[in-house]
Amino acid sequence: xxxxxxxxxxxxxxxxxxxxxxxxxxxxxxxxxxxxxxxxxxxxxxxxxxxxxxxxxxxxxxxxxxxxxxxxxxxxxxxxxxxxxxxxxxxxxxxxxxxxxxxxxxxxxxxxxxxxxxxxxxxxxxxxxxxxxxxxxx
Numbered sequence: 001x002x003x004x005x006x007x008x009x010x011x012x013x014x015x016x017x018x019x020x021x022x023x024x025x026x027x028x029x030x031x032x033x034x035x036x037x038x039x040x041x042x043x044x045x046x047x048x049x050x051x052x053x054x055x056x057x058x059x060x061x062x063x064x065x066x067x068x069x070x071x072x073x074x075x076x077x078x079x080x081x082x083x084x085x086x087x088x089x090x091x092x093x094x095x096x097x098x099x100x101x102x103x104x105x106x107x108x109x110x111x112x113x114x115x116x117x118x119x120x121x122x123x124x125x126x127x128x129x130x131x132x133x134x135x136x137x138x
Contacts, residue, residue, distance in 0.1 A: 004081065006088030013076045014070050014091070021067035025060055029121055032056045036125045045131045050126060057122040061113025068112060069095055 001009075032053055039049040073091045080086025099105070112118060 003086070003088060004084075007077050007081050007086060007125045010088045010091075011074060011081070014074050014077070018067060018070045018074065021070070022061065025064060025067070028056055028060045028063065031115070032125060033121060036128070040132070050129050053125055053129070057119070058109070058113055060118055060122075061109050064112040064115070064118050065108050068108075088125055 035052060035106070036049060039052075040042075070091070073094060076094065077086065077088075100108075
């Protein structure tokens with residue numbers, strides 16, 4: 001298999017996985033909305049709902065960090081294919097070479113969680129929970 005063919009095959013594989021992460025992120029969001037709807041209906045304690053929502057938000061941040069790593073490699077493959085350079089199938093080697101330790105990993109997770117496409121709907125749902133607490137006088 002030529003290097004160009006290998007890079008093309010890697011690109012297709014990573015792009016398919018990148019799209020699967022997109023669908024998975026949407027499922028986490030839908031689960032968060034359903035959890036809040038059920039919590040409001042059953043009058044669950046707002047603190048419990050808020051904490052569960054924060055767990056889902058942070059979980060999606062971690063999930064989207066994995067997706068972002070695929071995106072970085074996809075962009076690298078595209079550049080390598082354009083210039084005729086590069087070696088196929090180096091996703092984990094490249095990630096390991098750029099890994100910045102535990103604190104760096106935590107910063108990466110937090111940055112992913114704070115992206116607007118991830119923060120929505122969690123921030124809105126937390127605001128609704130806060131408003132419920134404020135207006136109910138709890």
